[in-house]
Amino acid sequence: MSIRHGLLALLGTGPMYGYQLRAAFEAHTSQTWPLNIGQVYTTLARLHRDGLVRALPANEGGQRPFEITDAGRDELARWFASPVPRATRGRDELAIKVAVALVSPGADVPAILATQRAAIMDELRELTRTRLAIDPADLAQRLVLDALLFQAESEVRWLDHCETTLGLTGQPGPATVRAG
Known part of the structure; x- marks a missing residue:
């Protein structure tokens, strides 16, 4: 499962911060693939580095939401349009x-x-x-x-x-x- 693309897809529905992304990911996958919050933030940092998401100002609670960029939407569209090769499944x-x-x-x-x-x-x-x-x-x-x-x-x-x-x-x- 591509955590990277899963998070991009969730951000395609609107800005979210790490804990919201983790909760949404787990809810949509029936808690089948639990995510470590560190994994979420590490992936967000890489997505940000690659220009696929941008960080928004922190909210009142101190959480910093992210939103998908146009480049992120393009990457997500490529992922959705591509088959998942059996070789990458482990x-x-x-x-x-x-x-x-x-x-x-x-x-x-x-x-x-x-x-x-x-x-x-x-x-x-x-x-x-x-x-x-x-x-x-x-x-x-x-x-x-x-x-x-x-x-x-x-x-x-x-x-x-x-x-x-x-x-x-x-x-x-x-x-x-x-x-x-």
């Missing part, structure tokens, strides 16, 4: 764990898959509860939660695929798959 730690477990002596691949399945099923239940509890009119939160639900469901499908590929389905008990 390495898939689970895929790496399973891959190296397959060649690691003593690694219990079925247990690794079962542990992950239990965790992702818990996450699916929690996401579903959260999804049911949010305001149906809040499209931003709904879509973020839907994305997380679909990603979790995809992980379950991948775990199913691993078990089928490794011949682990239908076995009466845990079997250890060892490097061959």
Whole structure:
């Protein structure tokens, strides 16, 4: 997730100071990706340095709001118009764990898959509860939660695929798959 572009988008709705940006970001993402306030202010400083936002005078409470500049709007428009490459989404730690477990002596691949399945099923239940509890009119939160639900469901499908590929389905008990 591009914090930089997320903050620009929020500033596109009007001037805000750091704590307002953090609260708005977390509200629109259903608190899924909490932000450290230091991260918000560091990002604002970089956006200011790059001419994408400008600092406004401090308000009565001492907070200094920022507003998006024309250059910031152009940058935001480019981001909205560009696809998110899969390569920038980070390495898939689970895929790496399973891959190296397959060649690691003593690694219990079925247990690794079962542990992950239990965790992702818990996450699916929690996401579903959260999804049911949010305001149906809040499209931003709904879509973020839907994305997380679909990603979790995809992980379950991948775990199913691993078990089928490794011949682990239908076995009466845990079997250890060892490097061959």
